[in-house]
Amino acid sequence: MTMDELPIGDVEKGYDNKGEITNKTLVSSFGYDSNKEPIGSNKDLTKNNLVWSGINLKLMDRKKGKKDGVKLNILKDVWGTAEAGKTTAIMGASGAGKTSLFQVLTGRIPSQGNLVQEGSIYLGGVRVDPRNREHRKLFGYVAQEDTLHETSTPREALRFSAKLRLAHATTDEEIEQLVEKKLKALGLESAADTIIGGGFKKGISGGQKKRVSIGVELIASPSIIFLDEPTSGLDSYAAAQVMQLLDDVAKEGNIVLFTIHQPSSKVFSSFDNLILLNKGQIMHQGSVSNTANDFSAAGFPMPDNYNPADWVIDVSETNQLDDLKKTTFFSSEPKDNTIVTDSQKTLAIPYSKPVSIFVELQYLLRREFRDIKRNPLMTVINVTITSILAAIFGLMFWDVGRKDRSEIIVVQAVLGSLVNLMISTLFGQSNTAIAVFARDRPLFLREYSTDHYSIVPYFLSKLGSEMFNAFAAVLAQTLVVFWMMGFTMGFGHLLAITYSMSLVSTAVCVMLGAFFANPENATALFTVVVVPQLYFSGVFISIELLPDVVQWAQYVCSLTYASRLALAYEFQNCEPGLAEENCLATLDRNNVEIDNIWWYWLALLGLFLGFRLIAMIVLRSKANY
Ligand SMILES: Nc1ncnc2c1ncn2[C@@H]1O[C@H](COP(=O)(O)OP(=O)(O)OP(=O)(O)O)[C@@H](O)[C@H]1O
Structure with missing residues (x-):
């Protein structure tokens, strides 16, 4: 089926009984009224529903040398259905396990650590694993916090998401039409630009931001949001x-599930189905x-003029679990909860990257430079502060x-001026780099x-x-x-040395930003990582005088390599005579070897690549939930 045969955006992925993708409109399959049916009871529809069964989430007590014990059952034998074509809300008092269930269903429980997860999730009767990258393409996930690219417009945000997530064959014109259509559906036409x-x-x-957050997920046409x-x-x-x-999204045949x-x-009255959790x-x-x-049937008739959402929470909070279990609440999972076509089989989705790296x-770079253009303040402040500091050094x-x-x-004074300049460069970019990376980190993790x-x-x-x-700045x-x-x-030499140094320093900041979500922690650690460099670099104390264990x-x-480079270029061609003697003695005292200049450059490059690589690995592992 081509894009021409169906209106853009109405094409949804469906799955046949073998778990193979079939293109079809789910819209037609779900035009029914099941208000009077319990969730998932319509067996014809179970085919495309999301069903979960026997979900347990345990917090383990892992003590060295002892057998693991269960510290807390966060979720216990949780089962349920989110029907296609309907909105389903997960509710519960604080600590009831809403977030935990949601994290299990969206594959966001870390596979390592103290949490152990059990149970099965099925889509259309075929097992799915939301931690699996391929399966996850079926899921749209909108987090509580809006993590959007601040300098983009809603139109650009939707276009970015569409371009990078829709099939390679989708043309730019089709993407523009789809974006236009979604902006309209989201009620964002007036704020689009x-x-x-x-x-x-x-x-x-705030409401418009939330709709953009939903829109960037909807644009990829997930079956489940x-x-x-x-x-x-x-x-x-x-x-x-x-x-x-x-509601409109669900009516198109999608599964909409939210806490x-x-x-x-x-x-409360606007959503279709309710799942109420109590103590996991x-x-x-x-x-x-x-x-x-x-609730009346269970012995808890709702008082008049009471918000039903408050009532269900009140009942769950103010009654003992044992008392509630004596009523019609807490029914155990029905034997036919999972209408499974093949429980052994996992959904097979041929994975293909929509666009090349x-x-x-290209799209990421375009967005980065648009960011600098629309929000130049950070660059301007950085350049201004660096220039003022440089002028102060220049005067000194x-x-x-x-x-x-x-x-x-x-x-001695020339040596001092160079070392000062290097140290200033070392710290100069750190605040900006850490602040920018901390700002962008959640956006990266979501995208x-x-x-x-x-x-x-x-x-x-x-x-x-x-x-x-x-x-x-440099x-x-x-x-x-x-x-x-x-x-x-030469001017070029000084520029190249300070620029290289600045890039290594930025790489350290990005690496720390990858380790820590909180910019304050990253900044504090930057000081701890960088200040000792002043001693290890040999510019304040000769390396030979340092204890062997830290050499x-x-x-x-x-700082070691940047200082040595700066000293080498500055002192290698002094006037013959006493001046030359003093220069060479200074080089010698600071362990600078002219023959090793290229090694110093390579070392800076190595450090730059090394820190970048560590940052990439760390961030990759953080994003791997
Ligand atoms: N990683 C964890 N380590 C320790 N306890 C946890 C962990 N995750 C969840 N819990 C505990 O499990 C229970 C359920 O937590 P959860 O966050 O799922 O509840 P919630 O219904 O979303 O609560 P709230 O509405 O307050 O966010 C709580 O008692 C919580 O302290």
Whole structure:
């Protein structure tokens, strides 16, 4: 079936009994009214429903040398169904296990650690594994926090997601039509070209942001869309709009499943099915329109004028579990809960990357540079601060390079000016690099886990913008200090050394940013990692005087190599005579060997690549949930 035969966006993936993908519109299959049916009871429809069975999530007590014990049963024998064509809400008091169940269903429980997960999930009667990258293409996931690219517009955000996630054969024209159609469906036409905004600038409203977050998932036409508290933080009007949107998405034949906290009665009545959790167990599942009857039948008639959402939580919170179990609540999983075509078989999806990594890189780079263009403040502040500092250094070491080097105090001053410059460069880019990476990290984790791009193009695109920012700052610094201080080495040499140093320093920041989500931790650790470099580099204390056990550290210090390069270029061609003697003695005292200049350059390159590689591996492992 071609895109021409079906309206764009209406083509949904379906699965036949063998688990093979079939293109069909699910819309036609779900035009029914099952308000009076318990969830999943319509056997014809079970075929395309999401069913989970025997889900247990245990927190293990792992003590060295002892057998593992179960510390806490977070989820116990949880079962349920999310029907295609309907919206299903997971509710429960705080700590009931909503997030945990949601994380199991979306494959976000880490496979290593203290949590052990059991149970099965089926889609259309065939087993699915939401941790599997291929299977995950069926799932759209909208987190509670909106992680959007702040300097993009809703139209650009949808286009970016469509381009990188839809089939390779989809033309740009088709993508534009699809984006237009989704913007309309999301009610975002008037805000389509307004910047999403964030900390740097006010953009679209919170409700509009939530709709963009939903839109970037919907654009990939997932069969199942998971949303974690989609109405939290929204006013009642915006919450109602989001619920209406989800209802429309479900009506197209999709499965819409979300957790929700304290919905208003209007929002509560707008969803189709309810799953109520209590202390990690399923207390009740059923159609929302039957909630009052179901609770009455269990002996808890709903008082008049009471928000039913509050009532169900009140009942679950204010009654003992044992008492509730004596009622019709907490029914055990029906034997025919999973209508399984083949329980042994796992859904087979031929995985193919929609676009090449070059297209990914192109789109990512375009977005990075658009970011710099639309939010130049960070670059401007960085360049300004660096220039001011450089001017202060320039004044302190005014003309030092042009003075007579036959005087040892002059050589000492030149040495001091270079080392200061290197240290300033070492720290100069760190705040910007850490702040930018901390800002972008959640966006990367979301986009990577929803298969927008691979990790290498992402890192290359970040490197592109970091290189630009670092170059702007280092160029400004070199322009100011070079002539003020009057160095004898070439302008290009000084620029290249400080630029390389700055890139290594940025690589360290990105590596720390990959380890720690919190920028404060990354900044604190940066100081711990970088300050010892001042000693290990040999510029303050000769390496030979350092204790043997720490001497190796000189080899992983960018300051070591950058300082040696700067000293080598500055002192290798001094005036013959006393000046030359002083220069060569300084080189000797600082362990600089002219013959090793290329090794110093290679070492800087090695450190740069090494730190980048570690960052990539760490971030890749963090994103692997
Ligand atoms: N990784 C974990 N380590 C320890 N305890 C956990 C972990 N994950 C969940 N729990 C515990 O399991 C229970 C259920 O947690 P969960 O976050 O799923 O509840 P919730 O219904 O989403 O609560 P809330 O509405 O307050 O977010 C809580 O008691 C929580 O402390």
